[in-house]
Amino acid sequence: MRKGQIAVIGAGKWGQALHFALSFKQECFISSRTKKDIKNFVDLEYALSCEYLVIAIPAQEIRAWLKENFKFNNQKVLVASKGIEASSGEFLNDIYANFIPDKNIGFISGPSFAAEVIKALPCALVLNSKSKDIYDEFSKFFPDFIKTYYSKDVIGAEIAGAYKNVLAIASGICEGLNLGKNAQASLIARGLVEMQRFGKHFKAKKATFLGLSGAGDLFLTANSTMSRNYRVGLGLAQGKSLKLILEELKEVAEGVQTATAIEKLSNKYKIYTPIAKEVKLILDGKNPKDSLKDLIKN
Ligand SMILES: NC(=O)C1=CN([C@@H]2O[C@H](COP(=O)(O)OP(=O)(O)OC[C@H]3O[C@@H](n4cnc5c(N)ncnc54)[C@H](OP(=O)(O)O)[C@@H]3O)[C@@H](O)[C@H]2O)C=CC1
Numbered sequence: 001m002r003k004g005q006i007a008v009i010g011a012g013k014w015g016q017a018l019h020f021a022l023s024f025k026q027e028c029f030i031s032s033r034t035k036k037d038i039k040n041f042v043d044l045e046y047a048l049s050c051e052y053l054v055i056a057i058p059a060q061e062i063r064a065w066l067k068e069n070f071k072f073n074n075q076k077v078l079v080a081s082k083g084i085e086a087s088s089g090e091f092l093n094d095i096y097a098n099f100i101p102d103k104n105i106g107f108i109s110g111p112s113f114a115a116e117v118i119k120a121l122p123c124a125l126v127l128n129s130k131s132k133d134i135y136d137e138f139s140k141f142f143p144d145f146i147k148t149y150y151s152k153d154v155i156g157a158e159i160a161g162a163y164k165n166v167l168a169i170a171s172g173i174c175e176g177l178n179l180g181k182n183a184q185a186s187l188i189a190r191g192l193v194e195m196q197r198f199g200k201h202f203k204a205k206k207a208t209f210l211g212l213s214g215a216g217d218l219f220l221t222a223n224s225t226m227s228r229n230y231r232v233g234l235g236l237a238q239g240k241s242l243k244l245i246l247e248e249l250k251e252v253a254e255g256v257q258t259a260t261a262i263e264k265l266s267n268k269y270k271i272y273t274p275i276a277k278e279v280k281l282i283l284d285g286k287n288p289k290d291s292l293k294d295l296i297k298n
């Protein structure tokens with residue numbers, strides 16, 4: 001093992017921004033499926049031998065990626081993805097638990113557009129882990145322009161980070177339909193209540209939804225065209241097909257798949273999630289104007 005060394009795995013928008021940020025205080029390596037012309041780009045074998053790993057690949061790819069590539073060698077891992085697996089409805093921390101013990105893993109949450117982090121603009125993030133040691137070890141790698149907080153509420157952070165992507169799609173639809181700022185604020189506020197209700201079922205802490213991981217990331221993502229999920233919503237409101245929207249986007253919009261996962265879990269556990277349900281129906285072809293009527297009526 002390469003003691004003390006850190007590597008980011010997944011050189012998409014977020015992986016590259018994290019690599020940039022984590023290179024301020026020490027050398028940081030980066031690896032990805034596709035070879036890229038980035039400083040300190042290494043092959044996967046090299047990256048996996050580092051003591052500290054930050055994994056930034058899309059949520060839907062994680063299980064297969066871990067099965068194919070990951071061998072636990074006491075590495076410490078920080079997960080940077082925000083989503084819930086659609087095929088199973090399983091949370092990422094449960095998927096990772098098959099490969100990495102609790103004491104070696106943490107999850108990043110909070111409002112953090114990669115495009116701003118890569119310009120070294122200030123932000124605050126939460127490093128969520130059952131182990132305070134994971135927070136202590138990883139937080140010292142972060143640059144001075146990022147303030148880090150510690151939380152033990154892994155499931156709360158994970159649900160908040162995934163759910164806000166679905167709500168950002170809803171908010172983009174609201175904007176695209178020109179429903180006005182009153183409607184958008186109502187949608188975001190009720191969305192926050194809804195994600196908290198969903199989280200409560202899985203024993204998430206209420207405070208998590210009111211802090212950076214919940215309200216913080218929701219307000220950011222559901223109010224900006226910088227968000228890919230928000231732009232998916234705008235496109236849907238304009239009557240574009242989901243296929244075309246995703247082709248034009250060229251990057252991951254986790255809310256699309258996470259809407260399916262939330263629908264699955266809400267049906268299974270009988271959790272009332274009206275906004276996420278309408279987002280899923282719109283993604284499947286329902287007219288957004290009919291969704292609006294249904295949301296107001298019910
Ligand atoms: N962008 C942002 O502002 C933020 C994103 N996130 C989260 O981070 C995660 C990644 O997002 P982001 O980097 O923006 O997405 P991008 O679409 O920019 O990049 C995703 C990267 O994942 C890699 N990838 C895709 N499929 C596989 C696979 N099967 N196996 C291995 N690698 C794969 C690709 O690597 P390659 O190019 O090498 O093929 C690709 O570059 C998402 O869960 C997102 O929600 C969280 C906070 C902020």
Ligand SMILES: O=C(CO)COP(=O)(O)O
Nearest residue numbers: 110111112113227228229
């Ligand atoms: O999670 C994010 C910011 O915190 C990024 O959101 P999008 O994936 O919608 O761009």
